[in-house]
Amino acid sequence: MLAPRLAALDLDHRLRLARELIPGRIVFTTSFGIEDQLVTHSIFTQGLDIDVATIDTGRLFEETIELWEKTEARYARRIHAVFPQAAPLADFVAEHGINGFYRSVENRKACCHIRKVEPLSRLLAGVSAWVTGLRADQSQAREAVGLVEFDAGRKLVKLNPLADYTREAIVAATEELSVPVNDLHAKGFLSIGCAPCTRAVQPGESERAGRWWWEEDEKKECGLHVGPDGRLTRGPAPEGSR
16 A cells, blocks of 8 residues: 555655555656656665656757756766657658647647657557645646656556645745756746746636636646546556555
8 A cells, every 4th residue: 555655654654664565667757847847856866766758759858958957967977868759750641730829729639649649659658656745725627636656548557746735835845955957847837838838827726727818717627647537647556455
């Protein structure tokens, strides 16, 4: 029963215990947001056998690229990257245009699938567990995110070691530990994705209001954490992991 044991621990000890108890390869996927930077710091400074990887969609902010380089320099570690497949991406742009994702939800989801979901599937192939930086209080869609879940579609354990953390706690931790963070956060970008699909958040808005801002809230997920039913994956962890 992993989840109850993790609940009483801090981030460092949660990751360490998960690595001790879960056999096989574990991958943490970072998009270089403030949550992901704190998880990366914990993995690298503890020397944990957890792969840190990212998806380079081809439309990242320059600030995100700069932070990527700065993070590798800070911890003297490479962050593995996966990229969209060229042919499907070329076909999408040829049919819909370079910014065709603005024209419909279907187009945007297709773009996200090509640039994010399919590369993630390749990245997670054969892994035992996937670590994320999800927090339950990021948005209404994520309020039921647990510390340990089971991703039925990918057939792996999904660990969300910051699920019960607040943004304030994470900001305080990054400042205390001098963790490098994205310069865009100070400009109101609380959640950072692809440049054309992210804007700064206005006062009173939720953290993820700046993502796909032209769409209705209930449609604002890219597919990375969404199951076959179109909802955020929240399946119970398998026996022995809960």
